[in-house]
Amino acid sequence: MPYALPLVPAGSGRDELLAGQDGATIRRTVLPGGVRVLTEHLPGQRSASLGAWVGVGSRDETDGHFGSTHFLEHLLFKGTARRSALDIAEAFDAVGGEANAATGKEHTCYYARVLDADLPMAVDVITDMVTSATIDTDELETEREVILEEIAMNDDDPADVVHERFAETVLAGHPLGRPIGGTPETIRAVPRDAVWEHYGWHYRPETLVVTAAGNVDHDALAAQVGDALVAGGWTLDPAAAPRARRDHAAATVIDEARALTVTRRVEQANVVIGSTGLAATDERRFVLSVLNAVLGGGMSSRLFQEIREKRGLAYSTYSFASAHGGLGTFGLYAGCAPAKVDQVTALLGTELDRLATDGITPDELRRSVGQLSGGLVLGLEDPGSRMSRLGRAELVFGELLTLEESLERIAAVTLDEVRDLAADLAARPRTVVRVGPFED
CATH class of the missing domain: 3.30.830.10 (Metalloenzyme, LuxS/M16 peptidase-like)
Structure with missing residues (x-):
């Protein structure tokens, strides 16, 4: 526990x-x-x-x-x-x-x-x-x-x-x-x-x-x-209690599909597609970590292999998640030639849809669990990372997981959980933001 x-x-x-x-x-x-x-x-x-x-x-x-x-x-x-x-x-x-x-x-x-x-x-x-x-x-x-x-x-x-x-x-x-x-x-x-x-x-x-x-x-x-x-002049009242942690009840936003073009006279277009994501304390956050690793978390990820390695359309492409109290975002990014931005945007969406429909393979699950576990252990070799882990546990989660428990929760993620979460995220209204030499 x-x-x-x-x-x-x-x-x-x-x-x-x-x-x-x-x-x-x-x-x-x-x-x-x-x-x-x-x-x-x-x-x-x-x-x-x-x-x-x-x-x-x-x-x-x-x-x-x-x-x-x-x-x-x-x-x-x-x-x-x-x-x-x-x-x-x-x-x-x-x-x-x-x-x-x-x-x-x-x-x-x-x-x-x-x-x-x-x-x-x-x-x-x-x-x-x-x-x-x-x-x-x-x-x-x-x-x-x-x-x-x-x-x-x-x-x-x-x-x-x-x-x-x-x-x-x-x-x-x-x-x-x-x-x-x-x-x-x-x-x-x-x-x-x-x-x-x-x-x-x-x-x-x-x-x-x-x-x-x-x-x-x-x-x-x-x-x-x-x-x-x-x-420093602070009065430390013996009867005072810490301020309550942030309310993590689901926050409300108008969840609808949007498109935005930001015109910049640059050589490369940058595009993100995505939607709302998970809150910081959502129990599916470990499932999201596995999903993110498979979809766009490394050189063996689907986005990297499909968009960069097979098609040569981008140098950098990945997926990401940002989690906060009651609300989060989930997105897929690529940087590419402006003439290729529509093709790349379509591929980003296709890979998310394919994940939602077909799920991931046992080999992908095994690799992602190994990637996340290794990264977690190696990250905690640094005292700064351990100091930050304590701060997040106190301010955000209200609980501190041991390293062993974190590894166990990652290892416990199932194929069905990843597919179900991918289907949830893929069904949400999608926003597309492009930055490049485009007309708005």
């Missing part, structure tokens, strides 16, 4: 040993204020990966605050009451470590990797950023230009554009359809006060999850986190 991650009251003394295998030990503690700390101790490691997760993403932005989540990802590195932007950068450079951040549709993570001896420094700096960012007006205006350049860079990549516009079109009208980084219009419009409000609303003890993996002492880390948060 998976290890449940209940939202127990802070100060309850709840300190759990979640798992212990292959010498690794996973522990979880809820601190006063509702702060959650999860660690995975990995014997023999000389490094540690640390993540400070805040359960807010671009879908949580309200009118007048659009773009604030991505803005904060940048601005937290620009200084606190105790540190300048240069101080933050030098702290990690001086020990050969690295620090960065990532904004998603449903959470933001500030992370670092350092030698085990330097973990206290990383905790101090990251928590200082999370609790005490100054959101300086001049820095904000400078970073506004940086973010606009980032958006422009992404807009110059037609592969990025086709994926962004696909999500926007399939999830039209839903907050998940908004771009994570904001748009040029929202970034130019959002004022400093709105970013500051967004920071105050969401960067709070009850939303914070701290995860670490590597040569980590759980008790020492939990104590360091608590002390650092208090030093």
Whole structure:
């Protein structure tokens, strides 16, 4: 059985040993204020990966605050009451470590990797950023230009554009359809006060999850986190509980077939066809992983073999899935010559339909299970991947699967389950998005 991650009251003394295998030990503690700390101790490691997760993403932005989540990802590195932007950068450079951040549709993570001896420094700096960012007006205006350049860079990549516009079109009208980084219009419009409000609303003890993996002492880390948060000015109420996890009830969108053409004067056309997909907690997510591996997950996949190897119509082609609270997307991508885009689009749809009608073969099931299992095990050789796994388990799933259980769930997928899910996805209204030198 998976290890449940209940939202127990802070100060309850709840300190759990979640798992212990292959010498690794996973522990979880809820601190006063509702702060959650999860660690995975990995014997023999000389490094540690640390993540400070805040359960807010671009879908949580309200009118007048659009773009604030991505803005904060940048601005937290620009200084606190105790540190300048240069101080933050030098702290990690001086020990050969690295620090960065990532904004998603449903959470933001500030992370670092350092030698085990330097973990206290990383905790101090990251928590200082999370609790005490100054959101300086001049820095904000400078970073506004940086973010606009980032958006422009992404807009110059037609592969990025086709994926962004696909999500926007399939999830039209839903907050998940908004771009994570904001748009040029929202970034130019959002004022400093709105970013500051967004920071105050969401960067709070009850939303914070701290995860670490590597040569980590759980008790020492939990104590360091608590002390650092208090030093940063946060009040850790002993009676406070963690904020409830996101509602994963099915979200509503207008599910209909759509077509969009984005004109770009480029040499290669990019096309995605697809539909709504599965929510993050859907029990069929392991079936979807197998389906995705067979359809477009590697060099032996059907899309790769049919479109690239047999016909030479594309260099890159694959299938993909994106899962969120209550909603997801599923799509098939290819980049090809503009003159071939109609043929390639038809082939993408044909391969999905064939999967829905005929299912997959026992050999394909065996290969995909092996591919997914090997990738999972190899991925967890990296402490950063283990740190991220803890964060997703706490914020998204509310349960932590052991490696063995994850492998068992992959291995338990059947031929009928894959065919049934393929039929479900193939029957959904399809959206087609093309980016290239076309007329709209």
